[in-house]
Structures are given as structure tokens and as C-alpha cells.
Amino acid sequence: MTDLDRASLDRILPSTAGAPDWDDVLDRAGARSRTPTRPPSRWRVVAIAVAIVAGAALLVTPALGIGDRLLSLFQGKQSPLDVQAPSWSPDGRTIVFVSWRDGNGEVYAMDADGSGPRNLTQHPAKDVRPAWSPDGGRIAFVSRRDGNSEVYVMDADGSGKRNLTRDRASDDLPTWSADGRRIAFLRGRLRRTVPGLGVQRFYSYHLYVVNADGSGLRRLTLYAEREHYATPEGKYPYQLVWSPDGRTIYFGRYLVRTDGSGARRLPYVPLTAVWSPDGRRIAFAGYGGRDPTEPGPCCYSSHSDIYVMNADGSGTRKLTHNARYNAEPAWSPDGRKIAFRSTRNGNRDIYVMNADGSGKRNLTRHPARDGSPSWSPDGRRIAFVSNRDGRLEAHVMNADGSGQRSLTLQER
Amino acid sequence: MIGRHGASLDELEALYRSRFDVFARVAASVTRDSERARDAVQEAFATAVLKRHSFRGDGPLEAWVWRIVLNAARWDVRRSSPAVEYDKPAGANGHPERDAELRVALARLPDRQRTAVFLRYYADLDYAAIGGALGISTGTVASTLNAAHTALRTRLEEVRT
Numbered sequence: 267m268t269d270l271d272r273a274s275l276d277r278i279l280p281s282t283a284g285a286p287d288w289d290d291v292l293d294r295a296g297a298r299s300r301t302p303t304r305p306p307s308r309w310r311v312v313a314i315a316v317a318i319v320a321g322a323a324l325l326v327t328p329a330l331g332i333g334d335r336l337l338s339l340f341q342g343k344q345s346p347l348d349v350q351a352p353s354w355s356p357d358g359r360t361i362v363f364v365s366w367r368d369g370n371g372e373v374y375a376m377d378a379d380g381s382g383p384r385n386l387t388q389h390p391a392k393d394v395r396p397a398w399s400p401d402g403g404r405i406a407f408v409s410r411r412d413g414n415s416e417v418y419v420m421d422a423d424g425s426g427k428r429n430l431t432r433d434r435a436s437d438d439l440p441t442w443s444a445d446g447r448r449i450a451f452l453r454g455r456l457r458r459t460v461p462g463l464g465v466q467r468f469y470s471y472h473l474y475v476v477n478a479d480g481s482g483l484r485r486l487t488l489y490a491e492r493e494h495y496a497t498p499e500g501k502y503p504y505q506l507v508w509s510p511d512g513r514t515i516y517f518g519r520y521l522v523r524t525d526g527s528g529a530r531r532l533p534y535v536p537l538t539a540v541w542s543p544d545g546r547r548i549a550f551a552g553y554g555g556r557d558p559t560e561p562g563p564c565c566y567s568s569h570s571d572i573y574v575m576n577a578d579g580s581g582t583r584k585l586t587h588n589a590r591y592n593a594e595p596a597w598s599p600d601g602r603k604i605a606f607r608s609t610r611n612g613n614r615d616i617y618v619m620n621a622d623g624s625g626k627r628n629l630t631r632h633p634a635r636d637g638s639p640s641w642s643p644d645g646r647r648i649a650f651v652s653n654r655d656g657r658l659e660a661h662v663m664n665a666d667g668s669g670q671r672s673l674t675l676q677e678r
Numbered sequence: 679m680i681g682r683h684g685a686s687l688d689e690l691e692a693l694y695r696s697r698f699d700v701f702a703r704v705a706a707s708v709t710r711d712s713e714r715a716r717d718a719v720q721e722a723f724a725t726a727v728l729k730r731h732s733f734r735g736d737g738p739l740e741a742w743v744w745r746i747v748l749n750a751a752r753w754d755v756r757r758s759s760p761a762v763e764y765d766k767p768a769g770a771n772g773h774p775e776r777d778a779e780l781r782v783a784l785a786r787l788p789d790r791q792r793t794a795v796f797l798r799y800y801a802d803l804d805y806a807a808i809g810g811a812l813g814i815s816t817g818t819v820a821s822t823l824n825a826a827h828t829a830l831r832t833r834l835e836e837v838r839t
Contacts, residue, residue, distance in 0.1 A: 271799065274777060279707060279800065283712040291723040291724050291727060
């Protein structure tokens with residue numbers, strides 16, 4: 267049966283019509299899984315928005331961006347979902363956070379010196395995920411007071427609460443655009459499948475955006491993503507990060523254009539993505555034993571490297587190569603350097619490198635655990651979190667590593 | 679693999695990217711039209727994406743996807759009148775006459791035998807995977823391929839003598 271070799275069958279079979287197109291596959295899947303769109307008349311969403319993005323926040327206040335760790339200073343009962351909750355006001359005078367001291371999640375505010383904690387939400391339903399507007403005048407949050415998770419906005423003193431997303435789906439993770447004109451959020455729907463072995467329940471997520479004046483509620487994603495990407499950081503399936511120019515949102519493994527013109531699916535899941543100040547590049551930490559610059563399935567492991575890609579998802583370059591844990595990249599305000607935390611010397615320290623990966627230097631050189639670097643707006647200082655005094659606290663140093671000192675909540 | 683539940687999007691994408699050509703061309707042996715075969719593969723992978731959590735892992739992922747692809751191709755044939763002849767065979771190299779003979783002989787095989795031949799000798803699947811793709815037991819794969827061999831040998835000897 268010598269005729270039945272691969273070469274002769276290869277000659278016999280028709281040639282392939284066209285190149286492979288995975289995006290087309292996802293589009294088809296999305297078209298089939300799409301939930302019916304409600305008519306516009308029922309889009310009673312009113313959004314008021316002015317806002318803050320984690321990335322923009324880093325440029326505003328030196329201590330911004332380290333709220334995650336600061337939370338542990340004053341939050342007794344801690345839910346993993348609320349670790350992301352605390353954030354500094356743009357003027358650095360106030361910190362909002364989620365507290366469970368009342369038995370259910372409430373959004374609290376306190377002065378930056380730790381005084382005057384006050385419950386802004388005051389409702390027996392869960393209120394979580396506070397996010398400041400860029401002008402500091404308002405706070406977006408997620409509340410279940412209407413029976414399911416909705417995005418709300420209130421004034422910074424807790425007055426004037428308004429439901430922006432009257433919908434039966436679960437809305438979550440409100441994220442303000444840098445210009446404060448729009449707010450992006452995730453809408454999750456509980457779904458069930460009945461595979462051979464029984465019913466599965468899961469949430470499928472779509473990314474939505476709405477204008478600040480409440481108009482233009484729009485779903486940006488075609489294909490509902492239902493993966494929860496487990497990471498060594500634990501926490502949270504998704505991160506929403508607006509580009510500085512507001513044209514793109516990084517979401518899960520997608521770079522989604524906010525004009526609705528589509529999304530680019532990355533061949534890997536970047537984590538803790540940070541836009542460069544000029545918006546042209548994205549630094550991210552990628553977990554895995556496999557190099558995400560190569561296509562193919564990724565298998566996450568216990569180490570992580572820092573990568574930089576172009577804003578359109580192209581040109582990914584690996585900047586660290588040490589099979590250690592490198593995470594939390596932070597651009598200097600001029601975009602020329604990237605601070606990050608690394609265990610490359612066996613102990614968690616803050617490092618800095620040029621944006622091309624050259625010139626890595628250990629800035630903290632301390633046996634304690636240092637992390638969460640955050641540049642001051644003038645690029646001359648770096649705030650970070652360290653447990654060198656026995657518990658996690660905010661510290662600050664000059665950009666060359668000199669002058670390290672504690673920056674506790676009480677110090678202001 | 680035993681006991682796993684669901685396939686990841688990454689796995690499906692990797693399979694798609696590495697084997698698209700094989701899927702599309704074997705599907706074309708069913709649809710007899712490469713354009714429609716491509717469409718069937720796209721639809722089949724969309725189905726696989728949507729149903730990936732129901733992949734039970736009792737066989738290779740590829741076999742599971744093959745089954746969806748072949749079903750999509752057959753569905754395409756059922757809902758529309760198939761093209762009469764394979765369109766543009768891939769290569770002119772090799773042995774045009776013998777290729778033509780083999781093509782005719784393959785075309786005369788029952789569908790299942792023909793598909794099994796392509797899965798075995800072109801897609802390079804083992805018997806277990808072919809069984810998964812065609813929804814038949816490994817033993818039936820063996821007998822199907824045996825029957826195909828016999829039929830092909832007979833026909834090729836007929837035309838060559």
C-alpha cells in the first residue's frame with residue numbers, strides 16, 4: 267500500500283482556501299454566544315464620570331498605587347476581593363477603602379493621616395470597589411443595594427448616590443478614563459452549561475463603557491470571556507486599564523479599542539499591565555515557564571518576568587531573564603526607566619532598569635520584603651511598600667535608592 | 679489526561695494554529711470544496727470554543743475537535759448539494775497518473791473509510807484518536823482501515839493491470 271503515504275495524499279487533497287484566522291473563530295463563537303441586545307429605550311443607564319485610573323494615579327501622588335498594601339494597616343477583616351479597593355484621592359489627602367467592620371462591605375473614607383474614618387455608603391448591602399474621579403469630586407463604587415451588583419457614583423462626601431447600570435447582570439470593576447469622561451466596567455452574567463457530566467455554572471464577562479453624561483452605553487467585547495486567570499498574585503480575574511489617550515482599554519488578554527472598532531487578542535495573558543506615560547507602550551509582568559513572545563498555550567508557574575510591548579500589542583520584548591519573580595513594573599514619568607520588584611537576588615527588593623531592559627540596579631538592598639514601587643510625578647523619588655519595620659508600611663526613597671525612610675500613615 | 683474537565687482556549691488556539699491546514703484539507707475531502715471546508719473548520723472551532731468546558735478528556739483533545747470538524751463538514755454536505763469533484767488538487771508534482779488513480783479509488787470508498795484513511799495517513803492520528811473522531815471503537819477503526827486497504831488495493835490493481 268505504498269500509495270497511501272502522506273505525500274501522495276497531500277497532492278490529492280485540495281489546497282487550503284485561505285490562511286488560518288483565529289480571530290474569525292472567536293468572532294463566530296462570540297456571535298453565537300451573544301446575548302440579545304436590549305433595545306436602546308431600555309438603556310436607562312445614567313453615568314456621571316470623572317475619574318481615576320490606577321496608572322494615572324501613579325503619576326499624581328507618590329503614594330498612590332500602594333493602597334493595596336496600606337489596606338492591611340487598617341482593615342481588620344479582609345476579603346480577597348477587596349484588596350484592590352483602597353485608593354488615594356488625587357490630592358493625596360484622603361484614602362477611601364472598603365471595611366467589613368460593620369459586617370458587610372462598606373466604603374469608608376479617612377484622612378491621609380488615618381484620622382476621621384467615616385462610612386460613606388451606610389447600607390446593609392455590600393458596597394465595594396471605590397474609585398476616585400480624577401478631579402477627586404466623586405467616587406464610583408459597586409453596590410448590591412438594588413439586589414445585584416451595579417455601578418454607582420456618589421459625591422466624595424457620600425451624598426448623591428446614583429445607580430449607573432440598572433441591569434440584571436452583575437456589574438463590576440468600574441474604571442474611570444484618564445480624562446474623566448468615561449467609565450468602563452465589566453458586566454458578568456451567570457451562565458450554565460450542561461456537559462456530559464453535569465451542570466457547570468460560571469460568569470461570562472463583557473467589557474462595557476459609558477460616557478460621562480450617561481449616553482453611549484456600549485459593549486466593547488464581542489466574545490464573552492469566562493476564564494478566570496489564576497495568578498500567583500491570587501486576587502482577581504481581570505484588570506481594566508485605560509490607555510492615557512482613552513482609545514484603548516487593556517482587559518484580560520485583550521487590547522480593546524474604545525471606539526468599538528475591535529480588539530486585539532494577545533497570545534498570552536499579561537498581568538499588572540501599565541501604560542507608558544506617552545501611551546505608546548505597555549509594560550507588564552507575565553507569569554510562566556514559557557516565553558509569552560512565542561505563540562502557543564501558556565502554562566503559568568511560580569516565576570514572572572517583565573515585558574514591554576507596543577500599545578497595539580505588537581513587538582513584545584522580554585526585559586528580565588532570570589527565572590525569578592519579577593513583578594509590578596512602574597514607568598518613570600519620563601518613560602525612560604522602569605522600576606519593578608524582583609527576587610533576583612533571593613530576596614524581594616525594588617529594582618530599576620532602563621526601558622530597554624539594560625542597567626538593572628537594586629535600589630533597596632534590604633533583607634526585608636520591598637515591593638509596589640511608585641514614582642513621584644517629578645521622577646526623583648520612588649515610594650514603595652516594605653515590611654522592614656515589622657509590618658507593611660509605605661516608604662519613600664530617592665530614585666537612586668538613597669534616603670530610604672518610612673512614610674507612615676501618621677507621618678503626614 | 680484522565681479525569682480532566684474542559685479544554686482551555688489556549689489549547690484550542692494552539693491546535694488550530696498548528697493543524698489548521700490538516701483540518702481544512704481533510705474537511706475538504708468531505709465537502710469536496712475547499713472554501714466550504716474552511717468554513718466548516720472555522721465553525722467547528724467556534725463550536726469547540728463555546729463547548730470547550732464540556733471536553734471530558736477521555737481521549738485526545740484533537741480527536742474531540744476532529745469529531746466536531748467532521749460533523750460540521752458533513753452538515754455542510756447535507757444542507758447543500760456537494761460539489762461533484764474535488765476542486766483544485768494541491769500539487770502537480772509527484773506522479774500525476776497514479777495520483778489520479780488514487781484519487782478516483784479514494785472517491786469510490788464509503789465516506790467513513792475514506793475519512794479514516796485521511797485521518798490515519800494524512801492527519802497521522804492513531805487508532806484511538808481516529809475512533810474518537812469518527813465516534814467508533816478502536817476495533818472498528820482497524821476493520822474500517824482494513825476494508826479501505828483492501829478496496830483500494832483491488833481498485834488500483836484493476837486500473838494498473
